[in-house]
Amino acid sequence: MKTTNNTVLITGGSAGIGLAIAKTLAAQGNHVIITGRNKERLENAAAQLNNVTPIVADVASAVAVDALVSRISKEFPALNVVINNAGAAHYYQLGANVSAFDKAAEEIHTNYLSILALNEKLLPLLSKQAEAAIVNVSSIVAFVPARNIPTYAASKAALHSYTQILRYELAQQQSPVKVFELMPPLVNTDFSQAIGGANGIPPQQVADELVQALAEDRFEIHVGGTAQLYQAFLQSPSDALQYMNQAR
Template sequence: MKTTQNTILITGGSAGIGFEIAKLFSEQDNHVIIVGRDEERLAKAAAKLKKVTPLVGDVSKDEEVETLVKILYNDFPNLNVVINNAGSAFLNNLLETDRTFEKAQEEMLTNYLSVIRLNEKLLPLLTKQPEAAIVNVSSIVAFAPNFVLPTYGASKAALHSYTQSLRLSLSKTPVKVFELMPPLVNTDFSQAIGGANGISPLVVAEDLLKAFENNTYEIHVGRTAEFYKLFHHSPDEALLAMNPAFQS
């Protein structure tokens, strides 16, 4: 996959992983379109980037997706990369009844169903390009869940499965399908779950750039690479490694 002269849409592009991807790829002579819900934060992010277009929108809301898609088709007919990075996560104790369903519903809509909807609407545009890519940002917990994030892990496992099917379905088209699988990353998004102990979001962005260069479609960032090997060796051991509180 080429790494320059792309037109790249990044959802959740105003902060964290999305912002670092936008920054790195804009420095590689790509035009980046960053999408976010917070207009003020989006404007501040755009001011720090080269070759950027900020668009306010919430990918979990159908009417806002429709508006976004119309803008993309009308103003960016050369769009050839879609990075589905917007996410939602909650600490969620399954033994309590503190909005468990409500939290899971938001996570599943944002992390999984909204990705399917946006991809579906943009595929006709992507398949017209000489070369194109879809990047779905999932997680290490797509392989084995952490019990404090059970429904978040389930949404990422669903995204992982969908991404594999999408890759197969598009294998004879110009559209390449990548899955970016970071471990814990130090962002504002992750602070409630110990994000300060995570890796830099810049590492995630750099690994995506390398994956584009090498056509590495499943990108195991940082600890995810080691964990993936453990998961295939022993799923039970991987589950305990992800949940050390339950080790005897």
């Protein structure tokens, strides 16, 4: 996959991993569209970058997604990369009276169903390009869940499963759209501070490893410690689960 001269949409691009990816891709000669719910934060992020278009949009809103897709189709018909980075998380442990259903409903909708919807609506445009890509940002917890983000982990597991089948299906159809999954470990962002994000890797490392993987057509991208934990998971899922949660 080429990593320059693309038109790229990054959801949740105003901070953290999304912003780091936007900076990296914009610096490499790509036009980057970033979305977010907070207009002020989005515009502040865009002001740091060149060749970037900010669009206020909530990917969890069907109305907002329809408006986003309509605008992109009209103004950015060369769109060929979609990076689904926006997410929601609740930090808690399962038990009685913790409102797990409500928390899970938000996480499943934002982290899984909204991605499915946006991908489906943009696939007709992506399929017109000579080369295109969808990048779904999941997590290390897609295969080894953490007890303090139990339903977030479940939403990422759903995203992982969907991503595999989408990749397989588009390949069967000989589509020009390649499907990547970015699987970071703990990353030091505002989003992750409640679970010790200060101990995580920098967002720039995630961005750099993503760009390298795109260039190599490496579809499952195990960033940093994710690679080691994935190998431990293959050897013993129970040991990997114990390791993930021993300090949580």
